[in-house]
Amino acid sequence: MNRHNxxxxxxxxxxxxxxxxxxxxxxxxxxxxxxxxxGPAGLxxxxxxxxxxxxxxxxxxxxxxxxTISNIQFVGAENYVRMLTARYTPRILQNTFFxxxxxxxxxxxxxxxxxxxxxxxxxxxxxxxxxxxWLLPRITPSVIYALLWTWATADAPFGIFNQLLSPLGVxxxxxxxxxxxxxxxxxxxxxxxxxxxxxxxxxxxxIPQDYIxxxxxxxxxxxxxxxxxxxxxxxxxxxxVTAYQTLSLLTSFEYILLxxxxxxxxxxxxxxxxxAFHRALSNYxxxxxFGYGAALAAVLVVIGIIASVAxxxxxxxxxxxxxxxxxxx
Amino acid sequence: xxxxxxxxxxxxxxxxxxxxCGPTPTPAMKEVTLTAWTxxxxxxxxxxxxxxxxxxxxxxxxxxxxxxxxxxKVEATFDTGAWGDFKQxxxxxxxxxxxxxxxxxxxxxxxxxxxxxxxxxxxxHIKKYWDKTYKxxxxxxxxxxxxxxxxxxxxxxxxxxxxxFSKTLLKxxxxxxxxxxxxxxKIKRGEFTLYDLLxxxxxxxxxxxxxxxxxxxxxxxxxxxxxxxYFSFGGxxxxxxxxxxxxxxxxxxxxxxxxxxxVFTSKTTPEGFIGKEWKDWHETVSKxxxxxxxxxxxxxxxxxxxxxxxxxxxxxxxxxxxxxxxAGEKGKKPVTLSHPxxxxxxxxxxxxxxxxxxxxxxxxxxxxxxxAVNSGHLAILTTQITHPEYAKAKFLQQTAYMPEYAGxxxxxxxxxxxxxILWTALSAVMGxxxxxxxxxxxxVKDLTAELKDKVVIR
Numbered sequence: 001m002n003r004h005n006x007x008x009x010x011x012x013x014x015x016x017x018x019x020x021x022x023x024x025x026x027x028x029x030x031x032x033x034x035x036x037x038x039g040p041a042g043l044x045x046x047x048x049x050x051x052x053x054x055x056x057x058x059x060x061x062x063x064x065x066x067x068t069i070s071n072i073q074f075v076g077a078e079n080y081v082r083m084l085t086a087r088y089t090p091r092i093l094q095n096t097f098f099x100x101x102x103x104x105x106x107x108x109x110x111x112x113x114x115x116x117x118x119x120x121x122x123x124x125x126x127x128x129x130x131x132x133x134w135l136l137p138r139i140t141p142s143v144i145y146a147l148l149w150t151w152a153t154a155d156a157p158f159g160i161f162n163q164l165l166s167p168l169g170v171x172x173x174x175x176x177x178x179x180x181x182x183x184x185x186x187x188x189x190x191x192x193x194x195x196x197x198x199x200x201x202x203x204x205x206x207i208p209q210d211y212i213x214x215x216x217x218x219x220x221x222x223x224x225x226x227x228x229x230x231x232x233x234x235x236x237x238x239x240x241v242t243a244y245q246t247l248s249l250l251t252s253f254e255y256i257l258l259x260x261x262x263x264x265x266x267x268x269x270x271x272x273x274x275x276a277f278h279r280a281l282s283n284y285x286x287x288x289x290f291g292y293g294a295a296l297a298a299v300l301v302v303i304g305i306i307a308s309v310a311x312x313x314x315x316x317x318x319x320x321x322x323x324x325x326x327x328x329x
Numbered sequence: 330x331x332x333x334x335x336x337x338x339x340x341x342x343x344x345x346x347x348x349x350c351g352p353t354p355t356p357a358m359k360e361v362t363l364t365a366w367t368x369x370x371x372x373x374x375x376x377x378x379x380x381x382x383x384x385x386x387x388x389x390x391x392x393x394x395x396x397x398x399x400x401x402k403v404e405a406t407f408d409t410g411a412w413g414d415f416k417q418x419x420x421x422x423x424x425x426x427x428x429x430x431x432x433x434x435x436x437x438x439x440x441x442x443x444x445x446x447x448x449x450x451x452x453x454h455i456k457k458y459w460d461k462t463y464k465x466x467x468x469x470x471x472x473x474x475x476x477x478x479x480x481x482x483x484x485x486x487x488x489x490x491x492x493x494f495s496k497t498l499l500k501x502x503x504x505x506x507x508x509x510x511x512x513x514x515k516i517k518r519g520e521f522t523l524y525d526l527l528x529x530x531x532x533x534x535x536x537x538x539x540x541x542x543x544x545x546x547x548x549x550x551x552x553x554x555x556x557x558x559y560f561s562f563g564g565x566x567x568x569x570x571x572x573x574x575x576x577x578x579x580x581x582x583x584x585x586x587x588x589x590x591x592v593f594t595s596k597t598t599p600e601g602f603i604g605k606e607w608k609d610w611h612e613t614v615s616k617x618x619x620x621x622x623x624x625x626x627x628x629x630x631x632x633x634x635x636x637x638x639x640x641x642x643x644x645x646x647x648x649x650x651x652x653x654x655x656a657g658e659k660g661k662k663p664v665t666l667s668h669p670x671x672x673x674x675x676x677x678x679x680x681x682x683x684x685x686x687x688x689x690x691x692x693x694x695x696x697x698x699x700x701a702v703n704s705g706h707l708a709i710l711t712t713q714i715t716h717p718e719y720a721k722a723k724f725l726q727q728t729a730y731m732p733e734y735a736g737x738x739x740x741x742x743x744x745x746x747x748x749x750i751l752w753t754a755l756s757a758v759m760g761x762x763x764x765x766x767x768x769x770x771x772x773v774k775d776l777t778a779e780l781k782d783k784v785v786i787r
Contacts, residue, residue, distance in 0.1 A: 066420055067444035067742040087774065150606060155599065158609045177601030177760065264603055265757030266771070281421075282413060288420070288745065 053301055060295035066288055079295035088267050096271040099185065099256075100249040107189025108245040109238065112196025117226060119197075120204045131197060138194045146258035149187045150176065180260045180269045187255050192248075196241045203234040236320055243311035247304055253277060272300055358398055361680050363687055364429035365405040365672075368415045373631045376700035377433055377485060377670070378407035384691035388683070391690070401683055405431075423447040423675060430678035431688065436473035436669045439481045440742045448673040452480045454685045462689050465710045469732070473669040476740045482671035483688045486697070486706040488627045489665040489731030490554050491651040492516070492526070495617045501538045502529070502621075513652035516663050517730075523561060523587055523655045526622055530597040533621045544597030546614060546623040547588070549605035551752050553666055553738050554624060559584040560664040560736040562657035565787075566747075567739035574739060574747050574784040576776060578769055581751075583657055585758045585765035592759050603756050611637055617648030624654060627731075630724050631705035642724075651727075653734050667735035669709070694719075701725060707732060743783050750775045 060080070063073045083089055115134060119127035137145055153175035156162040162172040176183050207230060215225050231238075253274035256262065262270035262278065270278075280293020311317075363385070367377040385403035392400055408415050416438065422428040428447065442448045455463050466484055474482040499509050515521040530544025548554045556564070564580030567573070591598040614623045615633035630651075634642045653663035672691070674684045694712040698719045701708055705724065713719050720726065738744065754768040754775075763771065776784045 066441045066447075069424065070444075070446040086778070087771075154606055154609055155601065158606070174599070174601035174605055177604045260604070263753075263756055263760075265760040265762035266753060268760075268762070281417060 053298075056294045056297050056301065058294075059290055060292075060298045062291045064290040064294075065292075066290075069290075072291075075291070079292045080299075082292065083295060083299070088270075091267055092270050092272055092275050095267065095269065096250070096273075098181075099188075099269075099271050100246060102181075103185050103188050103192060103249055104242065104245055106185065108192035108196055108249070109242055111189060111193040112241070113200050113231075113238070115193060115197045116200030116204055117230065120201060121222065131201065134197060135194050137191045142254050143258060145191070146187065146255055149183060149259060153183055176259060177264050180264065184256050184259055184269050187259060188249075188252075191255075192245060196245070199237050199241055200234060203237040204230055207233050239311075239315040239320075243308070243315065246307055246311070250304055250307070251300060272296065272303075276300065358400060360400050360402055361683060362402045362404055363431065363678075363680065363684055365403065365431035365433070365687075366408065366415070366419065366429045367405060367433040368408040368410075368412070370409050370412065370415075371628050371632045371704065372409055373635055373704040374486075374628065374700070374706070375407050376696070376703055378405040380691045380696040380700060381405045381431065381687060383696060384687050387690045388687055391686075399683075401680075401687065403687065420445070420447065423677060426677050428675040428677040430675060430680065430684040432673050432675055433485060433670055434673065435738075436482065436484075436671050437738050437740060437744050439474055439476050439671065439673070440740045440744065442673065443476055443479075443481045444742050446676055448481055448675055449678070449681055450479045450481060451483065451674060451685060454682075454689075455480050455483075458689050462692055465694075465712055466692070467709055467711055467732075470669055470709055473737060473740070474671050482673045483692060484709045485670045485672050486700060486704075487667050487669040487709055487732060488706045489667055489728055489735060490557060490624060490626050490654070491665065491728060491731065492622060492624050492654050493614070493617075493629075494622050494650045494652070495620065495648060496650050497618055497648045498533060498538050498621050499529075502533050502536065509650060512650065516652040516655045519656040519659065519661065519663060521655050522659060522661075523558065523657050524590075526655055527587075527591060527595045527597055530591075530621050531595040534597060539619065539621050541596060542599030542602075543620045544595065544622065545591050546598060546602070546610070546620050547591075548625065549602060549607065549610045551756075553668055554626070555584075555588075555752070555755060556736070556738070557624065557654040557664055557666045558587050558657065560666070561654055561661060562587075563661055566736075567741060568785060571785075572741065573782075574741055574743065574776075574780065575787060576751075576772065576784065577787045578773065580657075581772065582765055582769045585755060585768050587657070588755060589758050589765050593761065598759075600761065603759050617645065626705075627707060627724070627728050628705040631703065646723075653731060663734055665731045665735050667732055667737055669737075741783075743780055746779050747776065747784065750779065 061074060061076060063075045063078075115131070119130050122130075140148075151158065152160045154162075155174040156166065156172035159175065161175055162170075166172055211229050211233070212225060215229055220228070251273050253271055256269055256271060256274050257277070260269045262268075262274050267275075276293050276296035278293075279289050279296060281288060365378070365381050367381070369375070369377070382403050382405055385401050389400050412435070416434060419428060419432055419434070420442070423442070423445070432448070434442075439448070443450070463483075470484040470487060471480065473487075474480050474484060494512065496509050499512075500506070512521065527545060530539075533539045534541050534544050556566070559580055562580040562583040564577045564584060565575045568575050588598075592600055592602065611629075611633065614620050614625070615637035630642075630645060633645060634640060638644050653665050656663050672688050674681050674688070678684050692710070694710050694716045697708065697710055698713050698716045700706060701713065702718055702722045702725065707725060707728065708714055708719060714729070738748075741747070750772055754763070754772045757763045757771075758765055758768045773786055777786070
């Protein structure tokens with residue numbers, strides 16, 4: 001080891017050898033690339049996810065409300081105890097799961113897959129036109145889209161539903177009040193289906209034609225080709241859409257807010273995220289309870305994290321992102 | 330030095346001397362921007378904004394007369410969206426310290442917003458201008474801006490919520506003109522009750538005068554109007570002595586029962602009624618030819634005239650009548666609900682004194698009358714009653730007696746959760762989700778769990 005005399009006190013300080021320095025530099029260089037590339041994204045995660053989550057957790061442990069905002073008190077787990085003992089908690093939880101999995105199954109995956117399959121099995125231009133039309137709800141502003149549903153489902157003589165259904169003997173009614181779930185799920189689903197429709201269409205189009213041609217030569221019917229070739233080959237996109245849309249639906253409530261506002265009556269269409277919004281931010285006469293709303297939101301974060309981990313395991317995410325076993329040069 | 334140069338030098342010298350020896354320069358004039366957020370949501374109420382702008386001109390004249398080196402510029406907005414969104418926008422801004430100088434809202438916001446420190450105590454300011462302006466305010470209205478012994482706001486307007494009826498349809502039902510003309514007084518004397526109203530409404534349906542479900546319509550969405558029924562059965566919301574919130578179980582049961590009966594027993598209100606679009610509601614009731622009885626606000630008269638009848642107020646006089654909300658049962662009193670809107674000065678204001686002076690100058694018989702006549706709201710100043718324009722407004726004159734019968738929503742920080750629990754239960758009753766008895770039980774349990782000793786169950 002080299003020793004150099006530094007300063008008047010005559011103490012010898014050990015300096016690293018060139019080999020060690022070289023290794024440290026290499027290690028630093030190795031670290032620089034991930035930091036450079038992942039840094040901005042990591043920073044975004046910290047600022048827009050981690051910090052809000054920590055703030056939410058903190059607010060959830062206080063009695064913060066409009067009335068107490070100038071004198072916030074730490075209340076420990078009181079908000080969580082209140083949530084667990086609230087009479088409507090089971091109902092709202094049940095609503096949330098019903099809303100998420102019905103919308104997901106019928107529309108966000110089911111209908112999206114059906115449209116993708118149908119439009120890739122018809123003439124190319126007609127398929128493209130159909131898919132383009134289906135995107136209209138997605139590019140329409142939420143408020144206008146919800147308003148269109150409200151008008152369409154209004155009672156006679158205003159709503160088009162009643163105008164079409166009355167001649168068939170269906171009693172005229174305000175559909176949003178009498179069938180709130182059906183309308184809420186359909187309104188959400190028509191938008192949600194367009195997302196999976198695009199993903200599934202591109203996945204179907206990426207399937208090498210050789211498989212289809214070979215199957216046809218072997219005498220397979222279209223249905224058999226869909227069941228045994230197409231769907232198995234797009235299983236990763238199906239899994240991705242299922243996982244992504246579950247989390248998305250868990251936290252989304254804009255159409256419910258605009259259509260039924262969680263009603264009518266005793267929380268008929270109130271989902272967890274909307275309940276948190278109502279408690280924490282929505283105000284008709286006076287006070288809103290930020291503390292209790294934050295505690296509700298914190299539970300949603302936990303549910304989301306559990307669901308994410310579950311999906312990653314069930315769908316074997318590790319296998320999907322593993323290095324290919326065959327290297328093509 | 331050339332002649333031209335000499336001339337220029339002389340001019341410069343004179344200018345310098347002139348400046349040095351002239352009068353002391355006035356300090357630079359400062360312009361202060363006062364911001365205000367107001368709301369209808371009914372469109373004819375835009376004088377809530379315009380009166381502040383007019384008051385801004387008056388304030389500048391006063392400031393000029395005082396030789397003050399400040400002038401104001403008023404930037405006021407008028408919202409026609411939903412109340413909930415408007416209030417949400419305000420309290421988010423207030424938390425961020427970016428609220429406007431002045432906010433207009435319902436009196437019930439005085440309690441939570443003062444507790445939150447969003448608005449300023451105006452008691453001393455009001456005292457200062459008492460003789461000049463504020464002693465003119467109708468005394469009963471001060472109660473709506475008081476909380477914890479202080480006055481936090483200035484009343485802007487008030488109104489009544491009458492029971493409207495179709496004269497045309499009552500005539501078709503066989504009522505004489507005299508019977509129809511006598512109905513408001515009969516209601517005032519408590520001789521025509523809410524259940525009498527349902528009986529007549531059902532009769533009109535049975536005889537085909539109105540379609541099924543068109544006998545009686547309440548408002549279609551959440552709002553204070555529903556509490557008229559609760560009050561008409563003797564309900565109370567606040568203990569005047571302790572200030573605690575109150576629920577009278579018997580009145581609450583009757584309130585729920587009445588709404589249940591109108592939907593499911595007499596079927597005078599259609600099933601699935603709650604949630605109906607306001608626009609559809611207005612279009613149906615405003616012509617007075619489809620629904621027999623409906624309740625709304627005095628401001629709706631102006632809204633129907635301008636927005637739905639092309640300015641033809643006479644159509645309303647020919648076809649629509651109005652009265653108090655009938656007593657729930659014989660021996661009880663008729664009621665109406667009043668909901669004064671108030672101007673508040675926010676803590677975010679950098680110029681609270683100027684903001685208050687602006688409000689003082691916006692509180693005049695001329696400006697308030699302009700707003701009242703245009704929008705169907707009632708007088709807040711005693712001198713408005715005799716103001717020539719107000720005296721000419723037939724509808725305002727004929728509804729002037731109603732505030733005497735008015736109930737108010739309470740000024741209490743927890744009125745929001747209280748109202749949500751009562752409203753949720755009522756909408757469940759009207760939606761057939763529960764019975765009136767179970768709904769009362771639910772309300773009592775929910776109120777006790779949520780508000781604990783802040784609410785008294787009687």
